Amino acid sequence: MARPRTPLLSRERIVAAALRLIDDEGLDALSTRRLATELSVSGPSLYNHFATKDELLDAVVDSVIGEVDLSMFSTDSASGTSGTSGSAGGVGITWQEALRDWARSYRAALAAHPNIVPVLAQGPGRRPNALRLADAVFGHLVESGWPRGQATRIGALMRYFVTGSALASFAAGFPADAEVYDAADYPHLGEAHRLAGHRGTVDEGAFETGLEALLDGLALRYARLA
């Protein structure tokens, strides 16, 4: 025991095991003792790698944010609404196309780990990947011609929508038990017990509808700028 010649732990291994635990059993299941057991070490060992549990959680969160694709923003000069189309790549796409691709990647990364979204939604804090994300979105919108104040608001409202959509499944929030929906109390929810069974398509459809509506609404405002 005591110090082994090759370390048993590393920040990477700890973060990976913590994320697995959170995904599988929820945020409450992440205890330092439980995590240590999962890694076959004793509880206090973790404190050689992270000062506190919060610092560990911060690292987990930033590893998730690091999965978000930002390549659509790395264009030399952002083009306006009337650019050549083609939704992939990184050059010559409109801000709407960039925002749409980014929102999908953002949601996919978060929805893969819904249990950690409440932590992540608190904002970038001092986490490098989260700050890089905010920088890329804001920078791209400003270079596309949005005034800085508007660009800030768009970054915010997109985060509202994406974190909200990844925080929890809408469909799964309705119990599959038909007896819950008493017609006298909830006259329009007679079919709500079927929602949970179509979880994936309902949530996907709602996200896509909302995303397109949002982009259309923003395009209306963009047209009024000039």
Add this chain to the structure above:
Amino acid sequence: MARPRTPLLSRERIVAAALRLIDDEGLDALSTRRLATELSVSGPSLYNHFATKDELLDAVVDSVIGEVDLSMFSTDSASGTSGTSGSAGGVGITWQEALRDWARSYRAALAAHPNIVPVLAQGPGRRPNALRLADAVFGHLVESGWPRGQATRIGALMRYFVTGSALASFAAGFPADAEVYDAADYPHLGEAHRLAGHRGTVDEGAFETGLEALLDGLALRYARLA
């Protein structure tokens, strides 16, 4: 001690004290022992009124949802896009106006208690006020002419946006410490340290911009229905 002739506790008193604790010190500060101390009783006393801490939390959540105004949906027959305007009241307003008024009330209720939003966002479950809310929104959209599948999606996407906006302040998520934003790493965030100082207006502006964009985008789709 033992049983007093007039009960020391009630579900209402417990819920109110729990919400106060969550608002003031966060979800983690709500422990049964701490809450009991706040109410001048011993820890196990709470179990005479709630079977588990989760059941107590459910009651707290539903009390918050109960604050959301749903009166804009209680109109005899919902009117279409071309109704007489006037954004208050409850009769003869368009679905857009109803949705806008509801979204503002919904956000206000949630934003007053941001620390409990992660719990609340899990869905209505079996909570009566949450089910009433879902019923009112869905019913109104269907009566306004939206197909049921679309109405479900709109209910979902509105919840995404509202819960996302109430979960955490966008502006407050950026540290006020200017040294965080190294120009080499984050070339566009030079002013981000000022965000936290304008917390209220930034988040309010983002919410209103997103809400109007969403409603405009949905109106485009509504027009295509007929």
Add this chain to the structure above:
DNA sequence: ACCTGAACACCGTTCAAGT
């Protein structure tokens, strides 16, 4: 019915001790 104290299996974190 409604409160209490004692007890159980848990927490995050500190610290002295080992190599």
Add this chain to the structure above:
DNA sequence: ACCTGAACACCGTTCAAGT
């Protein structure tokens, strides 16, 4: 430098005991 066991002040919950 990196791990350990013991210890501290906490948790949620159960239960027997009181009125």
